[in-house]
Amino acid sequence: MLVDLVSAAQKEDWAELRNVLYKHWLKTCPKLYSINNEQPWDNTGFNEKLINEQLFVPLVSAFCIDSQNSDSTLNGLNKLAGTDPTKKTGQMCGHVFKNGELTYTCMDCAQDGTCVMCLECFEASIHKNHKYRLHPSSGSGYCDCGDIDAWSDGYACSNHTKNDEESHKIPEELLLRTRKIVDIILIYCINLITQQDDAALPKDIESVKAELNRDVTTAPQYLTVLYNDETHTYESVIKVLELYIHCTKDQAMLVATLVDREGRSAVKLGSKNECTKAKDDFQRKKSGSTVIRRSVDRSLPLAVKVMDTELFAHQNHAISLLNWLNIQMDVFPSLREIVGEAMLAQLNETEKEIVIEENVTSMEEGQEQIEVKVEEESEESIENMEVDEESTCPQKSEAKTLLETILLKDTEMWKSARSLLHQMLMKTVFMNYEQKVKFSKTFIQHYDKIYQYFIDDDHDMDISVVGLSVQFLTVPALARQLIAEDDAFSVIIKTLISHTNKYIKEESKRFDFMGRSFPTELKRSLNISRDMAYLLNAVPSSDGWSPELRTNFIKGLKHFLNFLHHLQGMDEVKRQAGEHQIWESEWETAFNILLRMKDVISLIILWTNTNKDVHNEILLLCLEEMDQHPITSTDENGGTHIVVEVETVSATLRNFDVLRGGVSIHQPIVRLIAGLFSSPDFVQFLKGQTENEMEVKIRNRVKLLGKDFYEMSLRVLVLCAQSVAQLWRRNGFSLVNQIHNYFSPLCRSEMFDRDILMIQVGCAITPPVDFLLHLLQRFRLAQWAETSFEGFVKQGRLDNTKMDTEDLSKITVTLAEEFLQLIIMIVGERFAPGVGKCPSMSGLQREVVHVLCTGSQTFSHIQHKMSHDVPSKRISLHEAVNAVADFRKPLATSAGQFYLKNDCLNQFNPFFMHYSKSDQSQAEQHQTKIRSKMDKSIRACIPPKLPEFNTFFERIPDILRNPLIIRILRLIIDRTTKRNRFSSDRLFHKALFIVGMALNEEETNPEEFNFTGIAEDTCGLIEALEGLQGKQESSICHLLLDEIILKYKRLRGLRAGTSKEETTEKIEKPNNETVEEAKLRRAAKAAEMRKKAMSKMTNMQTKFMKQIEEVERKEDQTTSNTNEQTNVGKVDFYGKSDYDEDIVRAIGTDFPVCIGANRWKAEIISERKLTCILCQEDEPVHPTNGKPMVCAAFIQQSQLFTHKNRNGELMTSTSTSISPKDLLTAPATLQYGVDVSTCSHSMHFECYKTMFEANKNRESLRARQQHGSHKMVEPEEGEYLCPLCKRLSNAAIPILPATQITPIRGFSTVSGAINEEFDDWVARVKRQLDMPCSNENIRKKGHSRKRSHSERSLLDLEKQAQKDEETTTPSAGLLALVTPHSETDPAGIVEMVVRNVENDATNEFYNELAAMFLDQDPIANSVSPINTPEATPIGGTTPRSNESTPDKKPLSAQIQHALHTLIRPFPGLVNSNRLCGNGLEQYEESIKELGKNMIKFRKKGNESKTKFIEKHLKGYVIATVTWQSAAHVARAISSYLHYDGKPLFGALNTRHRDCLSAMARLCSSLSHNLQFLQNAISDMLRILCCEPPVASSSSVSSTIPQSPPAGAPSTSTSTPSNSSTNVTANFTFLMQLFNLGGPKKNANLNILQVDILSLAISLMMSIGWTWHNGNQLLNTVGNQKQRQLAPDGSVDEAYVLRLSLLAHYFQIFATYEENDGNDVQMTEENEEVVSELDAQTNQLLTKLFFFCRPYESRPRRMDLLYKRLEEGAQNLLRPIALIYHFLTLIDPPEALKDPSINSSEPLFRYLSLPSKIEEQISGSLVENLFSMWSHAIPRDSFSRQEIVVQPVRPNLLVDLPLKYSQLINQVSTFRCPSIPIEESTSNVPTICLVCGQVLCSQAYCCQRIIDKQTYGACRYHMSQCSGSVGIFLRVRDCNLVLMTTRKRGCFRPAPYVDEFGESDQGFRRGNPLQLNKGLYQKLKQLWLQQGVTEEVVNYNEIDFRNHQYDWGHF
């Protein structure tokens, strides 16, 4: 084959080459792309290597004519062609963006927003230092670097800059060959992927196939293939798949994702019938209720095809081929041009034949399609005949080039095929300008068809060929070429018209969407408007108009007007007079259309502004077109006009009443006409003479229209005014919304602003009297304007319903206010382009000024308030803002705000056109505030000085000096004076403002304007004004009144003695100016302004810097102030002044010490008093004098310190039940922490109880009433909000009195250790522990009366077990007990048990205890990912074996009896239900309550066992859980302080202090329980003092999930010995607890598996109980008399602490690894000191290391080990110091309150430890201990790795990159781990901030189902990584996600901010963002304080939108 192929290529016999290739492919493809039988969707089985070898290598051989070739890339061609692929210069970059990759746009140089660069180019370009934006790409575009048309400057990066030398010629023969082979490949691929017949291969291949195997006939296999559509949801597809394919939900999810990503997936392999049935099943499901659609107005069946497997294989091959070709273009760059040419070239006859044949078959196939197509075609051809004579070619769809096939068959392909072809287009034709031109011409030629197919299709624009239009329409020269040569404007708008025609209503000829609001098809059609905006985006210069461009532009505009006709007058409203509108009328669609057309209209106006002829032609056209919309009247008698009179003046006006006639808010043609007046120079002729034919025509038109010219705009404005006056109330929200949008920043530029412009035009061309009367008439104010008006309406009834006079006067006054507002706007709004003589920047600046007049604002807020229109988008808003405002940043973490500069205050106009009513009042308030200390003239807020009008508009101010308006003003003043009911403050203010404006006019033009003169003559305005001065009536604006009277008088006086020269000079200027001069002057002015602006800028910058300094200085001051304050507080606190704390006097000398022999003592002088927040009563905290008090508290599980295994997973999955060990102390993994926090708000326990019950009742009531309402607080879980501060709480923590004031004595009072040295103490304790336990004691105390058989056996058993443990097979011995074949006689035992049972209570106890032994514990092994109660995908509790099962009974009895004997000696324990000593009796209940709550947050597990223990050994359980929890709390607070750089003491806030104090006292009071269980104390001591259990892999591995331990309860269920091992485990636990005698030297636990801090606290809390009458008894029970003792810092406690510290040092020695991180965090500051570790210490450490690990070589860096020791000491001692401070109340040394002191010494001394580590670890005792403990270290490296490395560090948040773009680019390469498809990356890549892993959030691909509950990727990861809470960063939309339970979560902005200090939640603005370290630090603190849940709940109270998310799916 290869030889044939190469020789064909050599012979240039292309037909033969094709033949050989086809044959080869026919043979190999079905094999290489074979379908997986079981899971046809799974194509991971494709063998890439074979595909390369068998398919691509031969192809390359043909390209190179080299049969020896073994390369699968075209690299070889470079050599043949002599090209260098690495040279990029001279080319366009053309990098095709991946989905999510960042694109960069330069705000200064890009031609428009679509011009982008890739990161690589951007970094190498000049734009790096410009202002730029960045956006994540949607995966459908390429880098424009190198494209001269795209950039005004810096068109290319340094890599892609053009250089001339490059024009290499490729050898002719190579070119031809490449081209021919490419042709063959492309035709093959495109034929295949556009193949319509699902059962056969394309004709040309089929014919080759027939030739190949004429005789072989295998039964073809078929496939059901599911295609993607955008109408069906994931859920519905998954459901259908589960139902008919019978796959699992996981598989269905995978298929659904594949279909969504790739566009299709095979779902079933089988015979044709089977596959067809599956297809029918799928499609029948279409109307079923299970199928939910994304868009309601389409109901299509699922797209399914039944396909020949061979075809499918070839299609897959085609996809790989195209992909390969795309890649080869980078390997062999010349290929781009060749492929491009191949696509654009005319197909030759044979090729055409193939393609056309193809078309014919496609027509014959799908019959439905033909019908539809025929209809459409006939319709269209008619349509086309009418408008376009040129293209009447009947065979329109006939493809002449491959490109046409691609364009026209786009929608017939599936997603991946499309995107591959689009990528190919981007890499080829778009890289070459000539090819691009050809492409775009073809595109425009088929524009209508392409859009037709797009609209019928349902895929998004990104994956449609229409999305490519942006690539050529945005090229300015090309766009104009297309308009001029191909009439693109007409083509596009005609396409839009043809697709929107169906929405036109017959009679009105307007769009009507009453039936269906914004249909999907319309939505799709309107994408065409995007193309229009692109096409027109580059406005030609005035000399850039060619005749063709002009003709075709005007032609296109005619069509455009045709479109606007359907909008003009749409959705007309008529006032609902009688009743309310029954249903809200549809209004949104019209606005949606407008929004999409808005930019086009603005652009059209900009185009016309550059050419007067075009402008005028279009103006005339528009005016003519208005004929189609005759102006209506509302006279019932048919009269169109009436005469309106006011006082002495009158005018003839059109008779119309807005209240009675219909008005439409949509006037696009009118507004287009208005827009044409924004180039007033072109219409100047309207006011003068003209001979120009066109101009004459226009003038006649305008004349003819007369006042109707602006009538429609006026009506809309009146409608809005009447709506303000509540006259349109009954029309409902539809109208309210329309009006709202009419004024909104989004729409106003093409609506409201244009209407105002239109009125201004009207005012400029109409005589003032007529104009004013027109306005008055429309506002229905003609009578009001008469002096005699008293409320009587003669002009017909206002309303059908009666209106009382008050209503009427209110309405009239409001209308009058609106009328004056309009006058103010007509005269005052001169900043729109063309209206006033001012640069375009000043309009924007004024807009900003007015936004800032309402208060300081952030940049994004200002941006939000600006109009969204094309012209203002082209001006830099930032520049405008900087010109008028100062930037200030109040805090490092808050967003910066802009403050208006004082010198801009005079621009303030309270009646600014874009102010809403609320803006206006806000602005007035703010101005009053900030001006309060300023000069009177500034406080008055006089009307601002305005620029002059342009010549066309210069007559506008004349309306101000018209006697009519002056009379009206006088009238208003008079009515105000009289307090007439037709007056209002607002009306008076506006009238005064208008007078002010008129005076301003007179000031600039005193001679001619003469307002004061006319006012004097008309009505004596000034007298009226003066009459009001100082009166109550004018108080609303008395300052303004004073100022105006002043100015009035000044001007009047000025006029009396005029200095003529000065003024004439002023007025002459504008009059005599020609257009040219005006231009020059404007330019000069602009330059001047710019200069000013620049100097302003520099000024501002220096100012700004100064301000920053200022702010910083202030900040420093405040921080130092707060420091001082805290110092004061501290002094108060420790100086025992009036503070909310017990007042204490400390007794001691020298250095403060809180523990040990030299400890200080504290006395309570007066106890603490608290106020109950519920009943407000004060209560002392005293054991007898006060009622018990509690604090609101929040308990949660915390994995903050939980260790992670090597995979970064939390080590929680080791055992799912509470291991017996945990009852003694916490495991080193710290699998669960129970965190307690409080808001410090105290209440009576009684009050709390009452409140809690009330809450619960209310909640259950509410739950019944509003079913399913989502809420954040869950009362069922015991949650409530603190009544005072609303903090989330779920428990109450008792506030106990200090032990010092209780009758409880301290341990030191019974201890005899006071005179012992540490070494002696340890030796003695060790000796005692090693001593055999004297069983006699037990026997003596127990019922020695008769030692039963079973009792004996129990002891034997125990001995046996002991032995077994030593030999590490602990289960064997106990089997004897549990096997039924035991020698003991069951019956006898039962008898005995019955006899021995004394009462029911104890009976129950033993029953349950026995049951526990038989408990099989299968849950323990169910492998579940999460075992925190909050996150819990734990398998539900499996039914456990029933203890009452008959055959188990004897056994149970046996055990029962055994236990009876065992526990008999501890009656105190069994019967004691006292948690604490008698002294604290009244606190009992609250402590119990809290204890129960805390237990809840421990892991759920072996329930019967925990239940048993909780029930009968409650005190013991609560004590241990509290101690462990106290350890956690103290550790967390100490860590928080450390990472926040605060000292251990002195910076504690009230919450911390109260929490620690309460926990410390709880710990101490719960010590009481251990007096009955002294064996537990001994056992804990054993861990420290005795030989550890032999470290074999099995014993160590009890914390290792991989290898189940033999003795631990988490053995695999499958082993038959399960129940017995369980028994063993339980038994071991009890033996441990009760220390049932026997010579037992060894500790039960490995010292390396224990958390030393928890152990130390537990021991310190209980050690004192071992002293009896001056003797320490560690092996016997001692006397049972209840005592009252508590820890008080006794010597025992101090020695326990010191021993624990040594044990912790040992842990560090044992786990220290040279290579695991030199990141010693605690002590990094004194690096220099330690690195020069003195020789002695070095030696000491080396020696100890040898004792620990004798068989290992010593580490090289002892200093690092030393650092670890220091860190460990801090970690252990800081929490203990906190707890002991609050226990003993001994004030810590000052050094611990000072953050600058870094040494450990004060801490050591405070805790009575040797002050240097060296001293602590030297001596023979330490050596002995170390070598004893060293047995705990496992030898094998595997087990070694499983040991928790000490010291423990919290799981902190990861560090983030400084630049946000870095983060985005980092994740753009991220691929979904479940379906790693090359081209499409995950949509929501999300980073876990705890470990930094990137996840695929909120997507089906990575969702997991555990226990029928779905888990989004983040939620699942959370359970593995951070426990019950998580913090994630969604990278693409710059959002933080905080999550807790499934129901709770919230979004917060990510800690990245732009240059204005603002975050960009959603990443919409696209400004470059930087990490705000302050914000991130806050987040880190939140994490460390475990405040996520609280934050989420708080935030949900603020923003309830967070409720709507399914947080389980994240």
Ligand SMILES: [Zn+2]
């Ligand atoms: Zn690039």
Ligand SMILES: [Zn+2]
């Ligand atoms: Zn570049």
Ligand SMILES: [Zn+2]
């Ligand atoms: Zn730039």
Ligand SMILES: [Zn+2]
């Ligand atoms: Zn109370």
Ligand SMILES: [Zn+2]
């Ligand atoms: Zn509170």
Ligand SMILES: [Zn+2]
């Ligand atoms: Zn993580």
Ligand SMILES: [Zn+2]
């Ligand atoms: Zn995924």
